[in-house]
Amino acid sequence: VVSSPYSQGVPPHFSLWSLPRRRTSDQMSMIYQRRWVKLDADYLRYFDNEKEVYSKRIISTSSIASVSNIGEQKFEVVTHSRTFVFRAESDLERNGWVSVLQDAVGDPRCRRESKGSLLSLSATNHEMQGYLELRGLRSKLYVVLCNDKVFLYKNQEDYKLGIGITFIDMNVGNVKDTDRRSFDLTTPYRIFSFMAETDQLKEQWVEAMRESIAEALSNYEVATKIWSEESNGFCADCGATKPEWAAINLCVVFCKRCAGQHRGLGPSISKVRSLKMDKKVWTEELIQLFMLLGNARANLFWAANVPPSEALLPSSCTEDRRRFITAKYREGKYRRYHQLFGNQQELDNALCINVQSNDVLETLSLVFCGADVNCYTGNPEYPTPIALAQSFNQKLQVEFLSQNRNTGECVLGGGHTETVHYMAPPSITHNGFLFKTASVGRPITERKAKEEFSRRWCTLNDGHFNYYESDKNSTPNGVLKMKEIVCLAVNPPEKHGYNHTFEIYSDSERLYLFGADNLETVKEWVKSITKSFIPASAEDLLNRDFERIGKLRYKDGLNLQSPKLGWFALVGSTLHACFEDSEGEEAIHLRKLQELFSGWVWGHCGLCVWCFRTLYIEGERKLDFLSWSAAIQQAAGSSGDTLSQQQLTEADIPVIVDRCIHYITQCGLTSEGIYRKSGVNSKIAALLEMFRRDARSVRLKEGEHQVDDVSNVLKRFFRDVEGGIFTSQASQQWLSTAAVTDESAKIAQYQFLLGSLPRVNKATLQALVNHLYCVQRFADHNQMNLHNLAIVFGPSLFQTDGKDYNAGRVVEELIEHYVAIFNVRSVTGFCCVQALGSGDFICTVYLEEKKQSAEQSVKIPATMTAAELTFEILDRRKISLREKDYWCCFEVNEKEETERPLHYQEKVLPVLQSLGTDSYLVVKKHFSMEAMLVYLASKVDVSKHGMMKFREERSLLGLGISGFHDRYFILTSTSLRLYKEVRSNRPEKEWPVKCLKVYQGVKKKLRPPTCWGLTVVYESERQEKPEKQQWYLCCDTQTEMREWFATFMSIQHDGNVWPAESMKARASRAVPLDVRLGNVSLIPLRGSENEMRNSVAAFAADPLALFRNV
Template sequence: MCKPSARTRGGPEGRIWLTDPLLAVRRCGKGRAHRRWCTLNDSIFSYYENDRNAVPNGEIKMEEIVCLVNNPPDTHGFESTFEVYIESERLYLFGLENPEAIRKWVKSIAKSFIHPRADELLSHDFERIGRLQYKGGLNLQRAKEGWFALTQSVLYAFLEDSDKEEAVHLKKLQELSVQGDSLVLVERRRTLYIQGERKLDFLGWVAAIQKAAGSSGDTLSEQQLTESDIPVIVDRCIDYITQCGLTSEGIYRKSGQNSKTTSLLEMLRKDARRVRLKEGEHQVDDVSNTLKRFFRDLGDGLFTKEFCQDWLKAAAIENEEEKIGQYRQLLSSLPVVNRATVKALINHLYRVQYFSEMNQMNTHNLAIVFGPTLFQTDGKDYKAGRVVEDLISRYVVIFSVDEQEMRKQQDEITAIIKMRIAGSSSGTQQAGDFICTVYLEEKKTEAEQHVKIPATMTAEELTFEILERRKIDTKEKEYWSCFEVNEREEAERPLHYSEKVLPILHGLGTDSYLVVKKQLSMENMLIYLASRVSDSKHGMMKFREERNLLGLGLSTGFHDRYFILNNSCLRLYKEVRSHRPEKEWPVKNLKVYLGIKKKLRPPSCWGFTVFYENEKHEKQQWYLCCDTQMELREWFASFLYVQNGGNVWPSESSKVRASRTQQDSRLGNISLIPLRGNENEMRNSVAAFAADPLTVSDNQSALGFTVQGAASCWLVASRLPGGWDGDRIPTRESRRRELGGVGEHRASSAVSLAPDPFPGWVLVIDSEQTKPGGQCWVTVPSRPREPLSKGRQGGTCRRDAATGDAARQMISPGNWGRCFEIPSPLQISSPSLSFPCPHARGTAGEATADVICLLSLPQTWKPLGLA
């Protein structure tokens, strides 16, 4: 973004108290101020000794200004002051006793130095305005320049890559922190890094934003808020009590310790985002008392002073329908934050009374406690209690609650309570604790981690827990996730980062488990989602429905069907031209897993297993198959997008989201891939070693290997970390799955490759049945958009002199024997390269050596399938 051009030919003029220009280490009060005659003309702010002087004492060019601050009254001894920061790290402080005059000066200066495309920022009654460096979005490599204006608790911005003004609601930030020379603002769908190019004005921005993002008063709207407009204080307390206090006898009726309640409430009011309520550190009664005191101390009350009496009158209405209508009308009249908070609190109290047999707090008892608290009365009559009792008992009707969602919440709460009771009776753990086994990267004994799962733990938090235990430092563009693996269905599902883990664990069968590993497909899915123009997805897939023993209708096998996925449902059509869908499923009721069990003989390995459960808890299961990895990735990304409201991945998470590590450079976990066979065999063979079927880039190209004169050959993929290991080369006994000897005849096969990182491809040529002294040629056409680099070769442990000598003449100097890596890689940039594979001159019946050529591809290449 370029600097502003001169736009102001003339501006205000007059006498202003002016301090000396200050460096970063100096401050100046009224005693150092001097009265100067100031003018603003041709984008130059000039100040003179008096209005008769022709030569200014100093000038400030508008293009040098980086920040303008309109201070609150009486900040520096004057009724009104403003500050000007310039690029050379200097600060000018101006003051007047006339607020209206200061306002005109501030608007004129701001209009003169703000870029024309950011003029909309001037419409706000800003406290601070200027330009800053920032990073955001998918590209964090280059800092960009943006224009920002801070107005109360909203930071307005004109960013370089956007044509419209954006607003960051600072009280709704999920995280606000300083990391190095950056101020990190984490919202639900993105993270913004504001950088300090200049220390003086950046420190001012940091302090102002931190103050605006904190709680600033005693009304609900002045608190730190969640995305749902609920005060974070209320959300934290309700969440903790739901987790740890639903079975506590007399919850909300018993009072906690006054000193602990006061201390906790002060911490929450100071910065509720940073407070984490933990079982063992905080007592249930202290937290419940904190919540009650917060509501009682609200300046305007939960129901507001304006409508408080109307709520009390509504409770006296005898006609049920009229009463509910009046409550709904009063609810709609409340401010947004008050309305959201009322619903959240009554929802919580509704769940508390649902378990009244255990906690002894029925609707009436809760109303006795919360009536005087919420209406801030002395409790001498039951009018306030009657309102609360009505809201709890008629919660579903008054708040128009989705019964299915309500049932789901109750099931989760029931599961929590059952586990608390089980844990308490066993005596092995505190109530509420649930210990489960989670694996790191794969299911094996040495990868087990036993983790305590609280009710509020999300998949992201569980992932952090496992990585921290194993002291694994994530790197840039690494996407670690928690997966639910179903061994019986041979399928897995990456959990959404915000998904609660405990309900999932409660529903896992004996053939399922959780594993934390890298989600290699995520980066490409995010790129796809960012580049598409529509939220919907449509196309052909092969469909098969799981039938029960009495199922009739669709025959077994996969059938071509046309699908349309939008924000609310997935529709199935018999063909593209069909107008009426054969089937339709709400998206929110679908669970989509990657993979299909092999016994179903799917037409490709790129498929989904989908589970559907309706409102009556009736379950269905069916399968979808795509033709390519790319289609699978796009469909799965679309499912994630619509099911989570576009919130697929946490915005630039400092721990989970970081870059992928460099690829392993050792041969291991070898899969032998035949270069011939029918289409299904080829697809299934490639799928055997694909770590993630979705990690495919859109930038596809083909690279072929043509093998001529070989008795048999294999393509080997490796993933052994740590370096080469000759012992991991398979023996002939493990490689008997040949393609058939071709003797002295010419034969060829090819493998198609597409971009993305694989540690390397190894072409194994078996010369056992080839005529002694014969030659086998390997042709590598180089047709990618960038040259194929790092061609390498190596050999097996068994060799003779003839084989070793010939090998050194093939591509580059070789180091044969147990060491396979060649220090001098070949740069392949020609259209094709052919080199001979040597054969030992052994006697009849003598086993000859194999020849191995390793092609270490660029990180933008990976296997796609077989051609």
């Protein structure tokens, strides 16, 4: 039993391991039952045990009249109708509960106008209430649906008194229609099967609960901004308040009932989006557009001529809404006609002129009176109105035109209107001869010769693809329904005997291969077939020159419970996707992925794409998914030898460049002769080949990879890359610029050439020069000043033989004038936040707590340890060390609510480079260190074992154990093993200890069962398939947690947890010698690799030897 924590107020989550209660129905017979009890600001609830999610009883704190002691270990909670008696494990624990309950009862937050009801808000928030049958119970329950919760009561009287059974959070719920009067409310923890009295009531309950789920998942941020424009607070069509839907192309906001009619117009006329659920659609420009126009201004155009007899009211029926909205937006019946209406050329000219201004309402009027959004402006530099608006920096004009790029016109030329009804795509018909192989149930990996194909007459009509022996036959050899097609792939030319082939995958796990020698024949068939099975919501994908198109199920960070259906098209290295309930399509640049891996999960194939978010693609069928997986992984790799064909970071920098720069920044800035020394040629070639094969999978680690090998990989990559970083067309212009004598003219020319580079080349050059700028700032340590770096990188970047210094001079000037040439306001990049004239990093470290008065800006040399940083902070504040004081530097992560004391020998710089925006360093006393050292001193064996509560992280794929569960752990000098129970023979999981990073604390939103938790992060060392996991452990006591943490630290640092004499560590800090070598070349400009290596060896043996004859 864990004692209750006492608090002056009501904590958000207050719980005990146990608290028995007794029934009060019979005062003479006291029967206590052990219950798990929770108290928060609004409710006192008790459960069968701590693992239960749904309570047995819930008591509103607003219905509690008093709380008082009634004897040994007991107290009573008195409500307006009943008295509940509880017994604690001790008087001390009982007093703690009474104190907190009395505070809760007396807290004004808990007092509502409604005295007894759990739902103390006004009755208008009760979306629905009434009796329902719950499967498994004999009597009906009184159910109340309020906002994002469903409350269950024994009867209506209990509801009025504020004493319920439990409540269900709808943000984890899903409603499913089952039998005639039944429906299921499904949560991850339990399925509630309800039955209503009538079919009509059931439909009302289902609809209300689905709305509640949508409400629970919605976000009001966008709606609040748009409603800030007063007229947007009322429906543009019927005037209802707080409209939650909008047509993003028509620039009007409307209510839910009108939204249904807008959808009926089709996406070519009205693009309907939710203000609360389609958050990713609402860019800042689109929000500003709606705030600028507003319903009032938009209706100056759309509703300029509405007769009072035809105007809608909030109470108007569905038929009236349909008639009015169709007339208003499809026919343009009530709009204000533009004075140029009917004159197409004049409308287009006026549009081109107006987009240069900020008058968006005029643009709206022109477009919906017939102006062509895609008309030619007459200016080849800015050929379209969108390009013209962009050139004048009219962002809202660009946003409006972009939303209406494909909007169907409601008016045709000549001044008359034509009603264009939205309908399903027409039935596609096509016929002709194709060559076909026999269908198979596995991927086709071998080349099919022409002899393996048979000539077939093929027809496509009414959604059926038939193939016949010849055009004379009336009975088809086979039929393929369009609704059965799940994927179509276009093969590269000459993959098979016929030059051009395509594959069709069906939902019955069959693969059909068709081909022809004529490219146009295959193109027409592919176009006709895809038009027949791709839905209208994904028709934008058909405009792409795709290699593969089809449907797959997916999960993302917003939906991990159940997969949704999406439509995907692979075009080169870009995966275009039309997700459910999303606007248009989204593009996933596969070469810019952070992670990409595939495997089997839940009996399905899975492919995880990780870029801005995690996207989990699931294959219901193995055949088509395997082909998708292979195609995506191939597209995500490097496809050529130019910079733009490499795997890229989000900043358009090749991954190989980014990884090498990051590693050298972290491990090699102070390495003497960095970039000058030769590495091991075989290791350089092997590492470069790994990068070329799959740069994303390569993880450079200190100890495994030598700095000189990595630096030579980077140089060799630039020397070998096709076209070079400066491009073969412009490299001579760069070289000739070095001869310009006027410095300002030279910088201007460099800036011009930089702006002319392709996007990837420009980003890569800036990243490299930024890095070299940082390297030369450490010249005191690495001996690599501007001149030396230029000697090394000039020939590599310009791919020359190094016989003259022109290439080196360009590199030297780019580094020297880095800030001016690259227009850097302040020198960016972590490594360049430095003190004047020094090579040290500057970072903010806090003393004892994170507040402004505790900030300290500290220079962080690459060699500084955590102990040295700690003493630096203490020296500044003149804090003297006393016996038994254990000052330590902690890494704190506010988002994860964790902290980790750095080992006193741990280098600070790599830690700083890995910190996110939610993390910081703080120096404070380690109050548990003495107890940890005493415990470790008493240990005979380095290992530890015992029970802990375990939970996996589920944020990546939605997999893993939910909630905390008891598991048995064994920690040895090499590994941490997890067993389901003590008697288990085989571990469920096992991790090497050296790959674990242990933090103290567990984030509260995971609802840890105790406050003594550890967060453990595992990073694998495998190069081919790097892996990162995170999970959580909870101990029963603080002592137990401290012992586990001490054992982890002891094993990871070979028993050296704290220095035997801390003052020695303080005295051992030394300032590096200041050795400046100026601009003297350290290694000959020319010569064989062996000669250069020998020069480096000589320099390493006697650095002053080079200067004795100077």
